[in-house]
Amino acid sequence: MVSAPHExxxxIFQEYPELVGHLSGVLGLELPPVVSVEPVTVDLTETEPLERRVDTLLRIGTEGDGPFLLVVEAQGKKDPGKTASWPYYCTYLHNKYRLPVLLLVVCQDHSTAAWAARPLTIGLPQWPTVTTRPLVAGPHNMPVITNVAEARKDLPLATLAAITHADNPDVDAILKTMSVALRDTPEAIAGPVVEFIAQGLGNRPAAQQWRNLVAVDLSFYTSPLSEEIRDEGRVEGRAASVLLLLSARGIDVTDATREKVTDCSDPEALGRWLVRAASVAASDEIFKDEASDGR
Incomplete structure (x- = not known):
């Protein structure tokens, strides 16, 4: 199953194709100035019943040297199968489009990055017929950006850097820098950055830190993520109000009642329970008639 960090x-290269040019200096790759970027179908399936897809495929136009194809593969862990599939992708695309092919692999941990950077050879040990050399972006070579001005200077690169450093011990400082850098940034620009970082962090502990920063530093911002955070805050507030009101009235709150209230994510149900908490004689009475009315 494809994970959010993988996506x-x-x-991010589809949203910010200019990253191709920005990464050239970071990764030590000399590219001519990029003048155009076009998305290309990622489906590499042949007529035989075998489906092959790359993650992202872009046709990059440059000044002077002509266009080339950029294959972007997100790699979350070592996968022996890539030893065969990556060379296939490159040779197939070169044969189909008759263009140079650059394979970029993006990783979030050092061991996977080191594994992905190894040349992949097809042929005899003493005479390789085909050699594929992936270009790797990961925590080993992406900058750790904790300077707000630096982040604002190149938000797409700073966003990718934050994603690749999701497991960095200083990730809290990286995320704080990003949230401050996005203040006063137009929502159309801030939006993709917020969502890409949220996806890139996955279910790591830092994901909650990012959610908190979005809720506080970017309170103006509206998106599926920010609305979800605010909804969670409203639900938590209502649940706390139900329990507080019961306790203030001297009602003994049973463990079962407390658990049901705190686990509830339905704001409408919490609203009903809050109203009932003002008059019930026992804590579990706030749930009365819930089953009978189909709720």
Whole structure:
């Protein structure tokens, strides 16, 4: 199953194709100035019943040297199968489009990055016929950006850097820098950054830190993520109000009642319970008639 970090690591190139040029200096790759970027179908399926897809495929136009194809693969862990599939992708695309092919692999941990950077050879040990050399972006070579001005200077690169450093011990400082850098940034620009970082963090502990920063530093911002955070805050507030009102009235709150209230994510149900908490004689009475009315 495709994970959110996997999607963020390659889809960011679809949203910010200019990253191709920005990464050239970071990764030590000399590219001519990029003048155009076009999305290309990621489906590499042949007529035989075998489906092959790359994560992201872009046709990059440059000044002077002509266009080339950029294959972006997001790699979350070592996968022996890539030893065969990556060379296939490159040779197939070169044969189909008759263009140079650059394979970029984006990782979030050092061991996977080191594994992905190894040349992949097809042929005899003493005479490789085909050699594929992936270009790797990961925590080993992406900048740790904790300077707000630096982040604002190149938000797409700073966003990818934050994603690749999701497991960095200083990730809290990285995320704080990003949230401050996005203040006063137009929502149309801030939106993709907020969502890509949220995806890239996955279910790591830092994901909650990012959610908190979005809720506080970017309170103006509206998106599926920010609305979800605010909804969670409203639900938590209502649940706390139900329990507080019961306690203030001297009603003994049973463990079962407390658990049901705190686990509830339905604001309408919490609203009903809050109203009932003002008059019930026992804590479990706030749930009366819930089953009979179909709620």
């Amino acid at each position: 963020a690591m390659h889809r």
